[in-house]
Structure formats: C-alpha cells, structure tokens
Amino acid sequence: MTGTLTIAGLGPGDDAMVTPEVTAALAAATDIVGYGPYVARVAPREGLTLHPSDNRVELQRASAALRLASDGRHVVVVSSGDPGVFAMASAVFEALEEKSQWQALSIRVLPGVTAMLAAAARAGAPLGHDFCAINLSDNLKPWTVIEKRLRLAAEADFAIAMYNPRSASRPEGFARALQILNEAGCGERLAIFARAVSTPEERIETVSLRDARPEMADMRTLVIVGNSSTRRVGRFVYAPRQVR
Amino acid sequence: MTGTLTIAGLGPGDDAMVTPEVTAALAAATDIVGYGPYVARVAPREGLTLHPSDNRVELQRASAALRLASDGRHVVVVSSGDPGVFAMASAVFEALEEKSQWQALSIRVLPGVTAMLAAAARAGAPLGHDFCAINLSDNLKPWTVIEKRLRLAAEADFAIAMYNPRSASRPEGFARALQILNEAGCGERLAIFARAVSTPEERIETVSLRDARPEMADMRTLVIVGNSSTRRVGRFVYAPRQVR
Incomplete structure (x- = not known):
C-alpha cells in the first residue's frame, strides 16, 4: 500500500492561521475528505477530488478516507481547528481498529490552531494559567459525565473552554452548564463568548458568568470561563500567572 | 503612540508549524523580544533589533517590550508554542496593569500550535476527548494547588497535559505528580512523554503511568496522561470519542 492518510487542522477560519505543513499536505493531496464547510475551504484543482460529507457521520467518513488511502x-x-481536539483524528483511529490491514498505511496528524487558542488570543490571555477543555455535546457521552466534569473543573479553579456549547438537538445543555457553574460559585468569574473567530462574522x-445567557452562544461559539x-486590563481579559 | 506590540507564538520548533500571520508579523517587526532560544529562531536582518533575555525575567521583558512600543x-x-498557554501573553498583560498609558497601544496576540497539540498529533489523538493542561512549575503557585488540581483532574477522568514537568530548581515535583496520579488510581492509564517535538531531538x-519514571522527562518534555x-491502535495512542 503506497497511499497516505494525513489528518490536518485548518485552524479557526482565516487562511493566515493555516500552518505551512498543512498547506503543503493539501497541495500534495489527491483527495480531500471532511465535513462540507471544511472541505469548501480547499480550492478545487485538477487531480484533486473533494469528498464533502454531512455532520455526524465521522466514523463512516474516516473509513471512507482509509479505504481511499489503501x-x-x-x-x-x-x-x-486542530484535528485532535474534538475533531476527526479520534474517529480515524477508531476506524483503524476495525481493519488491522489499514494499520500498515502511512498515517500522520498535522496539528492546527484549535478554537480555544484563537478565541483566547482575541480576548487576551484567559488560558495563561491551568485550564481544561470540555465538549458540551452529549452525542457521545451522557450529560451526567459533563456535569461531573464541570463541577470538578470549577473546584480545581481551572479556566474552562467549552466546545460545542449549543447543539441544535439539545439547546438546553448549555443553560444547564451555566447553572452548574453558577451553583459551583463561579458567578463572578468572567465568561468570554467568542464566535466565528478570524472570520468576517x-x-x-x-x-x-452570572450575567451570561444561553442564547449568547450558538454552534459557532467557543466559550471560555476564566x-x-x-x-x-483595558480591553483585554487575562489570567495572571501567579496564584497563592 | 504609533508603535505596536504583537505577542506571537512560534509553534513547537519546526518552521513548518509557524502560521503565516506570525511570519508576516516577524517580517514587519523592528524589534524582537523574548527568551534567548526563541529569539534565535528569528533570522537577523537590517532594521531588526533582537532583544534576547534570560529565562525567569518575564515581567521585566514584558515591560521592556511595552516601553519599546510606546x-x-x-x-x-x-x-x-502558543503565547497564551504558560507563556508571554499573561506577563505582558500583567505589565500593562502597571502603566495605564500603555493600554492605548495597539496590542494583539497571534496564536500558535502549543506543545500539547504538537505532542498529541505525533502520538495519535490522546486529546480527542475532554482534557486539561497543568503547568507543573511551582515558581508561581504553591505545590498544594498543583496537587489538588491533579487529584481533581484524575477524578474528572480528563486526559492531563503536563507542561514544564521537571524544573532544574525543583526536580522532585514531577516524581510527586506521578505518585499522586498513581494513588488516584491512574496506574493503568497510558502516559506519553513527548520531547522536543518537531525538532531533530x-x-x-x-x-x-505505573511504569513512568521521573527521569523520563526534562524541561523539553511535554507529558500527556491519557x-x-x-x-x-497500531503505533498510535488515542482517546475514543465516546464514553458511557
């Protein structure tokens, strides 16, 4: 098998945040596989086949990509963002478990600027001290796990980056998350709603946090609770380096 | 004041992971300020002054940079890596608090590929599910805080990225961190030691984790506990997307 599979992160939206190694991988590709809006960021050219697919078909998409490579x-x-943070890399490795012959393929992961880093940079430096990242989507884990993690993250005094705060299928999850953090004593913490960072929107x-409303977030929003x-300080929000 | 201050992330080491917006900022700069080994990554040219400084002088360095911009x-x-993750951005905002006239400066933060994303990509996808990042350096926080966060992170079942695992000044901290995680029942979890990712070393x-030894890490190592x-799966390590 001489095919290759590269799992690449396109960053938050602006091409100025796409790393040169990702740009080079796209230029050398014969096939681009991914969720439609992300595939649409790659310019068509001769010899390149685009394979856009719907949301929520990650495992089928991963298997299709491995089949093409083989x-x-x-x-x-x-x-x-980054393919390893709540994105396609884990789905590809899951698919890889299904067919051991695919494990002989040349596979590599190219990191990218994940949403929380881009959002934090725009806001200042809210991730300058210890932090955690929690995916609020309950497609793949029960809400009880999300709730437990939010409470422990508050107790640990982590800054908390929340990915996928409001899914279309379960909009009430984010309202519950805000309530849990308020109950955990985080009401006076600062909450940053960063939508569509590095795009025109x-x-x-x-x-x-106590003034945060669920409708301030949608699926293109990344929320960071300090x-x-x-x-x-001025127009910026940041986490001091020192704690006592 | 027409000067500008840009806080930029150079990524883990390889220029192929430096974003185009950071490259453009470096090309437009009159002055580069930073820790010596990072400043050394910027090629000298006419009209550019390099200001390398020692480690552990972050606040003085930040003030000097703001003075130059003003x-x-x-x-x-x-x-x-990324300037907002255990790096210079927080120090600049701290310095900004000291002199309110500096707050009128044009300041921006340009994100980068932080060490844990580069390490995770090389290993597979260990950050594909909820995770946290903890700086093990106790220069700026007491060890009791680090210990509490490690215990809560274990209880939350986060993957745990540990930055600066072994400082020269306090090498015993990392041994203690491993002990805490073992005591918290994480002995069977996988621990990835990623050293100098994307460099020749x-x-x-x-x-x-139970087989991890403190001397497996140094200051150029990023440790991820799954x-x-x-x-x-094959030569990769990954976090499945689903938990029950």
Missing part, C-alpha cells in the same frame, strides 16, 4: 490515494482528512463578548483570578 | 517601535514578543515514548479509555 487504494493508493493521497488523502487529507480536514478538520477545522467574528464577535467577542465578555460578561460575568478562573477565579481572571480579570480585565 | 517609543513607536513595532515590537514582536515571541514565545514558543524529537522522541516520543508511551508507557503505563484518560481511562485512552488506548493503543
């Missing part, structure tokens, strides 16, 4: 194609699976809004020391 | 210079403060090693479901 047919000798040079396949790039694209994710927004970018919007950054910072409020006290730790108990996170504060404003 | 003198009308175009200053780039460089960090490895890169080395990736994966063992069970969650309880993290497993191997």
Whole structure:
C-alpha cells in the first residue's frame, strides 16, 4: 500500500492561521475528505477530488478516507481547528481498529490552531494559567459525565473552554452548564463568548458568568470561563500567572 | 503612540508549524523580544533589533517590550508554542496593569500550535476527548494547588497535559505528580512523554503511568496522561470519542 492518510487542522477560519505543513499536505493531496464547510475551504484543482460529507457521520467518513488511502490515494482528512481536539483524528483511529490491514498505511496528524487558542488570543490571555477543555455535546457521552466534569473543573479553579456549547438537538445543555457553574460559585468569574473567530462574522463578548445567557452562544461559539483570578486590563481579559 | 506590540507564538520548533500571520508579523517587526532560544529562531536582518533575555525575567521583558512600543517601535514578543498557554501573553498583560498609558497601544496576540497539540498529533489523538493542561512549575503557585488540581483532574477522568514537568530548581515535583496520579488510581492509564517535538531531538515514548519514571522527562518534555479509555491502535495512542 503506497497511499497516505494525513489528518490536518485548518485552524479557526482565516487562511493566515493555516500552518505551512498543512498547506503543503493539501497541495500534495489527491483527495480531500471532511465535513462540507471544511472541505469548501480547499480550492478545487485538477487531480484533486473533494469528498464533502454531512455532520455526524465521522466514523463512516474516516473509513471512507482509509479505504481511499489503501487504494493508493493521497488523502487529507480536514478538520477545522486542530484535528485532535474534538475533531476527526479520534474517529480515524477508531476506524483503524476495525481493519488491522489499514494499520500498515502511512498515517500522520498535522496539528492546527484549535478554537480555544484563537478565541483566547482575541480576548487576551484567559488560558495563561491551568485550564481544561470540555465538549458540551452529549452525542457521545451522557450529560451526567459533563456535569461531573464541570463541577470538578470549577473546584480545581481551572479556566474552562467549552466546545460545542449549543447543539441544535439539545439547546438546553448549555443553560444547564451555566447553572452548574453558577451553583459551583463561579458567578463572578468572567465568561468570554467568542464566535466565528478570524472570520468576517467574528464577535467577542465578555460578561460575568452570572450575567451570561444561553442564547449568547450558538454552534459557532467557543466559550471560555476564566478562573477565579481572571480579570480585565483595558480591553483585554487575562489570567495572571501567579496564584497563592 | 504609533508603535505596536504583537505577542506571537512560534509553534513547537519546526518552521513548518509557524502560521503565516506570525511570519508576516516577524517580517514587519523592528524589534524582537523574548527568551534567548526563541529569539534565535528569528533570522537577523537590517532594521531588526533582537532583544534576547534570560529565562525567569518575564515581567521585566514584558515591560521592556511595552516601553519599546510606546517609543513607536513595532515590537514582536515571541514565545514558543502558543503565547497564551504558560507563556508571554499573561506577563505582558500583567505589565500593562502597571502603566495605564500603555493600554492605548495597539496590542494583539497571534496564536500558535502549543506543545500539547504538537505532542498529541505525533502520538495519535490522546486529546480527542475532554482534557486539561497543568503547568507543573511551582515558581508561581504553591505545590498544594498543583496537587489538588491533579487529584481533581484524575477524578474528572480528563486526559492531563503536563507542561514544564521537571524544573532544574525543583526536580522532585514531577516524581510527586506521578505518585499522586498513581494513588488516584491512574496506574493503568497510558502516559506519553513527548520531547522536543518537531525538532531533530524529537522522541516520543508511551508507557503505563505505573511504569513512568521521573527521569523520563526534562524541561523539553511535554507529558500527556491519557484518560481511562485512552488506548493503543497500531503505533498510535488515542482517546475514543465516546464514553458511557
């Protein structure tokens, strides 16, 4: 098998945040596989086949990509942000478990600027101290796990980056998350709502958690709740390096 | 004041992981400020002054950069990885609190590929599910805080990325961290030791946490402890997307 599979992160949206190694991988590809809006970020050219697919078919998409690579194609699976953070890399490795002969393929993962880093940079430095990242989508885990992790993250005084805060299928999850964090004593912490960072629709809004409303987030929003020391300086929000 | 201050992330080491917007900022700079080894990654050219400084002088370095910018210079403060993750961005905002006239400066943060994303990509996808990042350096926080966060992170079943695992000044901290995680029942979890990712000295090693030894890490190592479901497939290590 001489095909290759590359799992690449396109960053948050602006091509100025796509790493040169990802750009090179896209230029060398014969096939691009991914969720439609991400595949649409790759310019069509002769010799390149685009394979856009719907959301929520990650495992089928991963298997299709591996099949193409085992047919000798040079396949790039694209994710927004970083492919290893709540994105396609885990799905590809899951698919890899199903067919051991695929494990002989040349596979590599190319990191990218994940949404929380882009959002944090726009806001200032809210991830400058210890933090965690939690995917609020309950497609793949029960809500009880999400709830437990939010409570422990609050107790640990981590800054908390929340991915996929509001799914279309379960919009009430994010309201519950805000309630849990308020109950855990985080009401005075700063909450940053960063929408569509680095795109023309970018919007950054910072409020006290107690004033945060569920409808401030949608599926293109990344929410960062600061730790108990996170504060404003001028137009920025940052986590001091020191805690006592 | 027409000077500018840009806080930029150079990624883990390989120029192929430096984003185009960071490359453009470096090309437009009159002054580069940072820790010596990071400043050394920027090629000298006419009209560019390099200001390398020692480790552990972050606040003085940040003030010096702000002073240069307020003198009308175009200053780039460089960090490895992402400047907002245990790096220079927080120090700049701290310095900004000291002199309110600096707050009128044009300041921006350009994200980068932080060490844990580069390490995770090389290993597979160990950050494919909820995770946290903890700086093990106790220069700026007491060890009791680190210990509490490690215990809560284990209880939350987060994958745990540990930055600065072994400082020269306090090498015993990492041994204690491993002991805490073992006591918390994480002995069977996979631990990835990723050293100098994307440089010629890169080395990736994966063992069970119970077999991890403190001397497997140094200051150029990023350690990722998987969650309880993290497993191997072929030569890769990944976190399945689903938990029950």
